[in-house]
Amino acid sequence: MASLFKEQINILVVDDEQSIVDFIKMGLEAEGYTVHTAFDGYEAIKAVQEINPHVVILDIMLPGMSGYEVCSQIKKLTKAAIIMLTAKDEVDDLVKGLSLGADDYMSKPFSFKELIARIEVRLKSTFPELSETNTMGNFSIDDGAHEISYNGNILDLPPTQYNLLRYLLLNRGLVISKSTILENVWGYDFNGDENIVEVYVRYLRDKIGDKDHNIIKTVRGVGYKVVI
Template sequence: MKSEIKVLLVDDEPHIVQFLQLGLENEGFEVKTASEGMSAVTIAKDFQPHIVILDIMMPGIDGFEVCRMLKKNGLQASVIMLTAKDEVDDRVKGLTLGADDYVIKPFSFEELLARMNARLRNQFPNMFGEVVYGPFKLDDRRREILFQNQVLVLSPTEYELLKYMILNHGIVLSKGMILDKVWGYSFQGEENIVEVYVRALRDKLKDKEHQLIRTIRGSGYRLDLP
C-alpha cells in the first residue's frame, strides 16, 4: 500500500535529503526531492504528493512561503515542517499557513515516520482499513476505536485525542501539541482541559496504574503499547 503513497521531500541539506530519501524508499514510499522552494512548488503540481516534508530555512523562498503557495494551489497533501527552531511563534505561523505537523531538528527517522503515518491516516483514511496497534483497533471510516476487541464509547473529542495518541504512540506529546491537533491552534481555553480528557480516557481504558497513557513529568503524555 505504501508504494501508492507519494512523498515530496524539500530540504537544501544534501545529507538530510539522502538519509530521508533512502529511509522512506526502503519503507516503500515513492519519493521525489527538491532543494529549494520554487522547484518544490513546480514538482508538486505534477507529482501531486500525499505528504510534503518541508524544511523552513532554505535559500530563496522559505518553507513558510512554500507551504502557503502549495495550499493556495489546492494541493491536498499533508505538510510536515522540519525546523531547527522550537519557537511557539514559528509553530503557530506554520499551522496558520496550513502545515499539519512539526518535527524539530535533530529528530529520529522513527519519529518522523510515526508522524507521517499519523497524518496520512488522518487525511487519507480511505487508503486505510482497520489498523491494529497492540490492543487497539482503529477504524477511522467508522470513527470507532476498539480496545481489547471492545468498542469504546467516546465523545468526538475523546475519539480525536485517543486517535492522536495511538497514531503517535511512543512519542511524548506536550499539552501544547495536543491542543494544536485536537482542539485547534486557535483554542483560547486552559491547558488543563487536556488533563481532564486524559483522565476520562484512562477511566474508559481502566488504566488506573497509568501503564497505557503515561505522564512524562514536565513534558506531557506518552501512550505506550504493551
C-alpha cells in the same frame, strides 16, 4: 474504496541540505514509499504540480522562498499533508507554520521512527481511504499494519513471507517466473539460488492450508500463479 499501497504513496522531501534529503529519502524508500526531492521552494512548487504528493516534508529555512511561503502555496494547490522541519524550536515558528496550513512540525535533529509515525498519522487523517484493507477473495491485505488475513484470520508471516504473498496476490491471475519474483521480493542484488522461491512458496502453502496447490499453482517450467 481499495487502499493504495506504500509504493503508490508519493512523498516530497524539500530541504536544501543534501545529507538530510538523502537520509530521509533512503529511510522512506526502505519503508516502501515513493520519494521525490526538491532543494528549494520554486523546485518544490513545481514538483507538487507534477506529482500531487500525499505528504510534503518541508524545511523552513530554504533559499529563495522560505518554507512558510512554500507551505502557503502548496495548500492552494493540493490537499497534501505538510510536515515542517526546522532547526528552530520556538513557539512562534510552530504557530506561524500551523497558521499557514502545516499539519505537523518537527525540530531537527529528529528521530526517524518519530517521522514515520507522524507520516502515518497524517496519511490516515488526510487520506482516510488509505487505511482501508485491500480485499481479494478470502484474503485481505492491510499494508499499514503489515498484515495479511486469510478467511478472517491474520497469518503469522515473517517479512519475506509477507512480501512474497503480497506480491503474488497483487499479481493474481498472472504467471510469474522465479526470476521476476526474486527481483521484486528479494531485490536485484540477491545472489542466492532462485530455488529459494520454491521453499518460501511451500511455507505459504502450509500457512494457508493449500496442500493441493489450488491457490498458489505451479506452472511447470514457468513459475507460479495465484488463483482466488
